[in-house]
Amino acid sequence: MSETMAPNAHIKKAITAMKALGIDEAQIKPVLKNLLILYDKKWDLIAEDNYRALADAIFETQETQATEEKKGKEKKKADEAEGSAAEVDRGKRKAHESVEDDEDALDDEPERPLKRLRRRGEACSVSASNSPSLGSPSLKETTTYEQETAPVLLPSHPLTTENDLDADALLMPKGEPFTDTPFTSTHPDSLENGNSSAAPMSEREETNGRVEERHGSTAATVDGATNDTVATTQEGSSTLELASSATGEVKINLSFAGSSLHAPSMDELRRAMEDVCLRQYKILDPNFSVSRFLNDIASSYLELATKAEKPANQSPEKLSSLTTNVDVLRKSAAAMAFTAEGSNDLATKARNSANQSPENSQTMTVDVLNKPAATTDNTSTVRNDHVRDDENSGAGESTGLIVVPECHISADEFRMISIVSDITLAKESVEIPWVNEFNTKVPPPFRYIAQSLVSLDAEVKFSLGNIKDDECCSSCCGDCLAPSMACSCATALGGFTYTKDGLLQNDFLEECISEARDTQKQVVQYCKECPLEIAKNEETLEPCKGHRKRKVIRECWSNCRCSEKCGNRVVQHGIHTKLQVFFTSDGPSGRGWGLRTLEKLPKGAFVCELAGEILTISELVQRRNSEKLTSPVILDAHWGSEEVSGASKALCLDGTHYGNISRFINHRCADANLIEIPVHAENMDLHYYHLGLFTTRDIEAMEELTWDYGVEFNDHVYPTRPFHCRCGSEFCRNVKRSKSKKSKKRA
Numbered sequence: 001m002s003e004t005m006a007p008n009a010h011i012k013k014a015i016t017a018m019k020a021l022g023i024d025e026a027q028i029k030p031v032l033k034n035l036l037i038l039y040d041k042k043w044d045l046i047a048e049d050n051y052r053a054l055a056d057a058i059f060e061t062q063e064t065q066a067t068e069e070k071k072g073k074e075k076k077k078a079d080e081a082e083g084s085a086a087e088v089d090r091g092k093r094k095a096h097e098s099v100e101d102d103e104d105a106l107d108d109e110p111e112r113p114l115k116r117l118r119r120r121g122e123a124c125s126v127s128a129s130n131s132p133s134l135g136s137p138s139l140k141e142t143t144t145y146e147q148e149t150a151p152v153l154l155p156s157h158p159l160t161t162e163n164d165l166d167a168d169a170l171l172m173p174k175g176e177p178f179t180d181t182p183f184t185s186t187h188p189d190s191l192e193n194g195n196s197s198a199a200p201m202s203e204r205e206e207t208n209g210r211v212e213e214r215h216g217s218t219a220a221t222v223d224g225a226t227n228d229t230v231a232t233t234q235e236g237s238s239t240l241e242l243a244s245s246a247t248g249e250v251k252i253n254l255s256f257a258g259s260s261l262h263a264p265s266m267d268e269l270r271r272a273m274e275d276v277c278l279r280q281y282k283i284l285d286p287n288f289s290v291s292r293f294l295n296d297i298a299s300s301y302l303e304l305a306t307k308a309e310k311p312a313n314q315s316p317e318k319l320s321s322l323t324t325n326v327d328v329l330r331k332s333a334a335a336m337a338f339t340a341e342g343s344n345d346l347a348t349k350a351r352n353s354a355n356q357s358p359e360n361s362q363t364m365t366v367d368v369l370n371k372p373a374a375t376t377d378n379t380s381t382v383r384n385d386h387v388r389d390d391e392n393s394g395a396g397e398s399t400g401l402i403v404v405p406e407c408h409i410s411a412d413e414f415r416m417i418s419i420v421s422d423i424t425l426a427k428e429s430v431e432i433p434w435v436n437e438f439n440t441k442v443p444p445p446f447r448y449i450a451q452s453l454v455s456l457d458a459e460v461k462f463s464l465g466n467i468k469d470d471e472c473c474s475s476c477c478g479d480c481l482a483p484s485m486a487c488s489c490a491t492a493l494g495g496f497t498y499t500k501d502g503l504l505q506n507d508f509l510e511e512c513i514s515e516a517r518d519t520q521k522q523v524v525q526y527c528k529e530c531p532l533e534i535a536k537n538e539e540t541l542e543p544c545k546g547h548r549k550r551k552v553i554r555e556c557w558s559n560c561r562c563s564e565k566c567g568n569r570v571v572q573h574g575i576h577t578k579l580q581v582f583f584t585s586d587g588p589s590g591r592g593w594g595l596r597t598l599e600k601l602p603k604g605a606f607v608c609e610l611a612g613e614i615l616t617i618s619e620l621v622q623r624r625n626s627e628k629l630t631s632p633v634i635l636d637a638h639w640g641s642e643e644v645s646g647a648s649k650a651l652c653l654d655g656t657h658y659g660n661i662s663r664f665i666n667h668r669c670a671d672a673n674l675i676e677i678p679v680h681a682e683n684m685d686l687h688y689y690h691l692g693l694f695t696t697r698d699i700e701a702m703e704e705l706t707w708d709y710g711v712e713f714n715d716h717v718y719p720t721r722p723f724h725c726r727c728g729s730e731f732c733r734n735v736k737r738s739k740s741k742k743s744k745k746r747a
């Protein structure tokens with residue numbers, strides 16, 4: 001630094017030119033300094049067009065400063081965050097050395113936002129251009145330098161201001177080639193729709209307060225965010241930066257510093273992500289989407305950052321107990337099975353265990369958890385490797401999506417991680433306790449999953465690229481249940497599907513109930529080659545027995561532009577009811593474990609979805625032949641229709657090894673108090689859908705919840721195994737058939 005060094009002739013000329021435009025010298029110097037770096041000290045380019053590049057950069061900086069001044073508090077925090085980003089700056093310092101002399105001449109200026117932005121990852125409010133060297137200094141027209149830093153726009157967030165975005169525009173490093181298709185400025189739609197072309201900025205701005213992007217900058221907002229932090233990880237010379245601000249913005253910058261950069265299409269990216277999930281995490285959530293994944297990163301970051309303050313309030317006993325539990329989990333493959341969605345769950349579960357006093361605990365006496373039948377030797381190896389990795393990395397490491405480990409767990413270990421107060425092990429947003437008032441039996445061992453998942457071994461392969469543009473209601477925003485906002489998802493059934501209170505519309509529910517109970521009202525579709533019959537693997541292919549065409553709910557989903565609080569999103573928000581798993585009875589009416597509600601429920605209320613492992617029908621049949629399964633659910637609502645065909649894609653849900661709370665719901669013939677309704681949320685592939693369980697009537701607190709599995713007790717409908725029904729309903733199909741058989745015998 002040399003405060004006394006006289007500005008060189010170039011600088012003098014530039015300052016004179018700017019002063020002629022009425023710009024104050026103090027404003028010129030810091031911007032010029034950055035411009036020198038950007039233009040690699042090429043004064044001829046800077047001087048072009050009477051220093052137009054410099055003038056425009058100064059105007060943009062002024063705008064940025066005005067915004068920053070308004071922000072006051074946020075600005076202070078942003079300065080703190082800068083410290084973390086210094087890491088990034090260091091790697092780039094070398095490139096700046098050649099311009100140091102000129103910079104020195106300008107260094108007597110107080111630090112300006114422009115400089116700060118550069119230090120935060122080469123951000124600069126000056127646009128580069130597309131000349132072979134640095135190009136015409138024509139500003140605001142080009143965004144191609146964005147390839148160095150590939151920001152990703154998280155969907156569904158409020159608008160950030162123009163100035164915010166300009167302030168975060170990113171700078172192409174010297175020597176990096178330009179491409180015509182910048183890998184940047186990713187629109188939520190383009191993420192979902194496989195559209196990778198970066199439209200001109202003017203085309204990509206939205207006016208409904210949802211989406212915005214400019215100059216390669218990306219800003220996304222997560223509600224309730226209160227942190228202002230920058231996290232940086234570096235791999236080689238590339239970096240990943242996460243930052244969030246007091247106003248709730250979360251920014252993710254992916255910087256690439258390799259020698260060449262090929263801009264992949266969103267389809268390529270999606271497929272690559274799918275491969276990573278299958279290879280690394282061994283299982284793929286059919287609802288996986290790249291934008292949601294990025295959103296989750298941001299949310300988790302905020303959540304962890306907020307949680308960081310809590311340990312101080314925790315008692316020492318609880319903390320030591322937590323350590324013990326985490327250690328046990330670390331040693332066991334079960335850690336992965338029971339921490340399905342990653343380390344957050346582990347921590348929560350361990351915390352819950354810690355809070356449970358041993359005296360109050362009922363414990364499970366289970367020696368070994370069965371491994372899924374579909375496991376092969378080959379994949380066991382992969383799994384074991386993965387387990388070892390996880391053990392080495394410690395319980396604090398996120399494992400991402402659920403994995404399917406080969407799981408042997410001792411009774412002691414199981415006792416440590418099983419708790420009476422919450423059988424979901426904190427996988428749901430509500431705790432679901434279990435109780436046995438009759439004997440010492442404990443619930444069966446299974447891995448709790450909040451959402452249906454595909455295991456590594458499953459034949460099921462979801463194409464993440466099957467989301468079609470035209471099936472998203474692009475017009476929706478805010479709350480789609482508002483009459484003026486009614487979107488095509490919310491009104492797919494003619495009227496709204498849900499009421500403002502989140503209940504199913506009565507007319508729709510009544511139609512579903514009467515179709516389910518009255519065969520006369522059912523529309524049956526027949527497959528040309530029925531997957532169930534094919535799965536039997538018999539010499540002659542039997543004709544399809546028919547599948548009930550069902551009414552479906554279409555919820556707004558990740559491609560929709562409405563808010564997360566939109567009233568047309570119910571099933572996707574999960575369980576909110578106070579439930580309890582209970583042992584039904586030791587007597588003749590006993591049906592093992594069941595589920596009941598601890599609170600009064602109105603008619604049409606969503607209780608839970610039927611979640612389990614997603615299998616093809618042939619996999620289900622293989623399992624059925626080798627082990628006893630709980631009642632699987634066949635996803636045949638669209639079978640036989642023109643759009644849906646192909647035995648290999650015929651799917652079902654099996655909750656035997658992996659399931660949610662629905663695996664405890666018992667069957668009741670005809671007049672069950674729950675009904676299952678197909679729900680399309682986030683995926684319009686007709687082979688797969690969610691099954692939401694809704695109340696068919698008002699239900700009193702402590703009533704057992706039941707649904708009609710649809711079993712035909714004397715038909716032995718493939719591939720479910722019948723059981724002797726003890727539902728107690730006057731319409732019991734099992735009882736009637738037994739009676740009629742008896743009367744036939746008597747006759």
Ligand SMILES: C[S@@+](CC[C@H](N)C(=O)[O-])C[C@H]1O[C@@H](n2cnc3c(N)ncnc32)[C@H](O)[C@@H]1O
Nearest residue numbers: 591592593663664665666667723724725726727
């Ligand atoms: C999805 S599980 C329900 C939970 C099960 N009761 C348990 O203890 O784990 C289905 C199994 O529960 C039993 N079950 C369900 N409903 C029944 C009923 N109405 N009568 C007799 N057994 C029933 C059958 O063994 C059936 O295969």
